[in-house]
Amino acid sequence: MRQVLGASSLAEQVTEAVREAIRSGELRAGELYSVYQLAERLNVSRTPVREALLGLAETGLVRFERNRGFRVVRRDPKDIAEVFHLRLLLEVPAARLAAMNAAPLDGLRAELAAMRTAAEDHDEPRFMSHDRAFHDLLLLAGGNAKLAGIVRGLRDATIALGASTADRSRSLSDIADEHEPILAALAAGDADGAAAAVRAHAAHTGELLLAQVAAENGTPVDPADADLIRSALFLS
Amino acid sequence: MRQVLGASSLAEQVTEAVREAIRSGELRAGELYSVYQLAERLNVSRTPVREALLGLAETGLVRFERNRGFRVVRRDPKDIAEVFHLRLLLEVPAARLAAMNAAPLDGLRAELAAMRTAAEDHDEPRFMSHDRAFHDLLLLAGGNAKLAGIVRGLRDATIALGASTADRSRSLSDIADEHEPILAALAAGDADGAAAAVRAHAAHTGELLLAQVAAENGTPVDPADADLIRSALFLS
DNA sequence: AGCTGACATGTAGCATGTTACATGTCAGTG
DNA sequence: CACTGACATGTAACATGCTACATGTCAGCT
Structure with missing residues (x-):
């Protein structure tokens, strides 16, 4: 993941990766995930993952639950x-x-x-x-x-x-x-x-x-x- | 700053503090600031300050400049x-x-x-x-x-x-x-x-x-x- | 069986250490 | 004087350590 040319910040790359994972169904709506797991799976530290998810939370795509994890918001x-x-x-x-x-x-x-x-x-x-x-x-x-x-x-x-x-x-x-x-x-x-x-x-x-x-x-x-x-x- | 009752996260409190600082003119549009300084002034660590600013950046209120600082966006x-x-x-x-x-x-x-x-x-x-x-x-x-x-x-x-x-x-x-x-x-x-x-x-x-x-x-x-x-x- | 509460588990949230880099400065060169 | 490039400075971005807490579990009690 590190040192991917042409992309600006790791956080942005993670944002795209998460978007794609949601599209592909790899991350299922309603399920509970953690920044830890996701960071490990993407081979980056927790910080850029958290920043990416905070951004997505602001657009309403995911929601954080304190000390529990984050959830992909279910669209109705x-x-x-x-x-x-x-x-x-x-x-x-x-x-x-x-x-x-x-x-x-x-x-x-x-x-x-x-x-x-x-x-x-x-x-x-x-x-x-x-x-x-x-x-x-x-x-x-x-x-x-x-x-x-x-x-x-x-x-x-x-x-x-x-x-x-x-x-x-x-x-x-x-x-x-x-x-x-x-x-x-x-x-x-x-x-x-x-x-x-x-x-x-x-x-x-x-x-x-x-x-x-x-x-x-x-x-x-x-x-x-x-x-x-x-x-x-x-x-x- | 720590342990302020009724408010959920430090980052959110910082968000409000920055909004207020911009309103009051304490943070001037166009000027260059750093997360370091701001964190010290608010007596919190850099993380919640950065998170708050990232949120404000997403709404277009501030802009980050890599390795230079962040700037309050000038409204025209x-x-x-x-x-x-x-x-x-x-x-x-x-x-x-x-x-x-x-x-x-x-x-x-x-x-x-x-x-x-x-x-x-x-x-x-x-x-x-x-x-x-x-x-x-x-x-x-x-x-x-x-x-x-x-x-x-x-x-x-x-x-x-x-x-x-x-x-x-x-x-x-x-x-x-x-x-x-x-x-x-x-x-x-x-x-x-x-x-x-x-x-x-x-x-x-x-x-x-x-x-x-x-x-x-x-x-x-x-x-x-x-x-x-x-x-x-x-x-x- | 039904209830309760101590405890283990896993996490967000926060603090802090580390690194690469964009810029300003200024001595050295033509 | 103009120009270049090594270097110092300060920063965002990233990595990682730490803590309080929400929940699940399960033994012990009624």
């Missing part, structure tokens, strides 16, 4: 609903503003193209990386860097527990398709169209994810959760 | 604009939803009353605490706890550097007054009215703060900053 459908409610409230206006300012069309086209080739290769990590870059570009074009940062955090929080619709509810190329109307509207300078396209994309993703998580739990979708997402539709 | 008008743009996008829909659901009118009335008595006593900390509680209640009534948390963070980030309009641009009782229309609209179940009242309150605060910071710097308000705030008016 309500979390999904809240995240997509928020994303609609933030991403839709950002898209509208991006259309009104000058959207970075070339960059967006490049990311979408990269998503398509990644989809053909069935390379989900690469696909997700470009998906993320696409949305990042769009959000930054809205003119509010803090907003972009918050949405980025929301995306990471949901992805961290494998909450992805890719190749479950939708194929990768289906997802890429949903970005076309966004790009088209931006190219046309159509603010309403861009807003509508982003709204449709985000709402669709949210509802699929909600249904998927409900199915995993074997329970029906709580209408309140679906309503929370939908309530953001006419508010944005 | 653009930050103010971004924060209020975000608050408008989030608080206005939340108010609308709160009006449509059942707003916790009793609690809100109690907080507003407490704000009034604090205003009479010219007790700004107490006033701010109830102001915060008022907005917290309102946001939670919107039904999205994560949204409430994010807005809370945005509020904290701005007040941490004394960025308050209280008794500069407005008296405390002026600020209390601005909450009346919100409460009235909520009591009447008037969603549009509640949205408009919150929008007016937030936009007003943002513009005053922008002007105030510009005046401190002796520069005119950057139109782009004012536009960013205003752009959220017709988006929410």
Whole structure:
């Protein structure tokens, strides 16, 4: 682990390692772990591990229990609903503003193209990386860097527990398709169209994810959760 | 410092102490400090100080510079604009939803009353605490706890550097007054009215703060900053 | 059996030792 | 005078030692 070139701090590397471990299911939600064990497994001292976990605790991914250990927080459908409610409230206006300012069309086209080739290769990590870059570009074009940062955090929080619709509810190329109307509207300078396209994309993703998580739990979708997402539709 | 009852961890106490030190100007923005010095001044070891600062770094209040120290981040008008743009996008829909659901009118009335008595006593900390509680209640009534948390963070980030309009641009009782229309609209179940009242309150605060910071710097308000705030008016 | 309390176990939280490195300084060189 | 590079200084980042405490366990008692 030591002396890995290109990465800045050990703590950051541990953060990524833990995120990945949660995604892969190596660290199970609800289970109790300790900084000691984890540090030993990663071959680093406890300090950077603790620092990484403190950071993740602040974003709500894990929780410390004094003198007992830490726990990966269990995500429930309500979390999904809240995240997509928020994303609609933030991403839709950002898209509208991006259309009104000058959207970075070339960059967006490049990311979408990269998503398509990644989809053909069935390379989900690469696909997700470009998906993320696409949305990042769009959000930054809205003119509010803090907003972009918050949405980025929301995306990471949901992805961290494998909450992805890719190749479950939708194929990768289906997802890429949903970005076309966004790009088209931006190219046309159509603010309403861009807003509508982003709204449709985000709402669709949210509802699929909600249904998927409900199915995993074997329970029906709580209408309140679906309503929370939908309530953001006419508010944005 | 040790063994302070009622507070959970040393790191959290240090977090508060640093926040307060920034507010009071004891720690000046832009200046370089070290964990060593700070730990000595607070009579605790470096570890909890470092942990506290790492947390504050994550919220953007300070920044670490490797092998040099840490710096209190300087807030510029653009930050103010971004924060209020975000608050408008989030608080206005939340108010609308709160009006449509059942707003916790009793609690809100109690907080507003407490704000009034604090205003009479010219007790700004107490006033701010109830102001915060008022907005917290309102946001939670919107039904999205994560949204409430994010807005809370945005509020904290701005007040941490004394960025308050209280008794500069407005008296405390002026600020209390601005909450009346919100409460009235909520009591009447008037969603549009509640949205408009919150929008007016937030936009007003943002513009005053922008002007105030510009005046401190002796520069005119950057139109782009004012536009960013205003752009959220017709988006929410 | 049901209860109680001493004790073993394992941990977060805190303190402190150690290391690599970014910068400022300043003598030595052209 | 300008420029270079060895060195001193101070620091974040990391490693490790220490302590109080929350919990599980289990013998001893009723």
